[in-house]
Amino acid sequence: MKTVMSFKVDKDVRDKVRKVAKKIGVPLSMVVNRQLKQFAKDQRIEFGEPLVPNAKTRKILDEALRDIREGREDKFSPAFTDTREMDKYLDGLK
DSSP states (O other), X not given: OOOOOOOOOOHHHHHHHHHHHHHHTOOHHHHHHXXXXXXXXXXXXXXXXXXXOOXXXXXXXXXXXXHHXXXXXXXXXXXXXXXXXXXXXXXXXX
């Protein structure tokens, strides 16, 4: 069963959220419902800035992403079917 809730939101927040919801093709009510369900489930809410890697980590991440885009499979370990196979591969790197 659906119900109506009425609450106040800053106009600029509403406008930004509407724009994003429209861009990804979902109704604003779906966004609000999802967030409310998550809040009820977790019984908590987090506020904080996103984690930003330092320069050294950013460089490593950029290189890895470049290798992925370029299909440089030699830069990554193969997939393993069991731990013995993985151990053998890792021992060979020494």
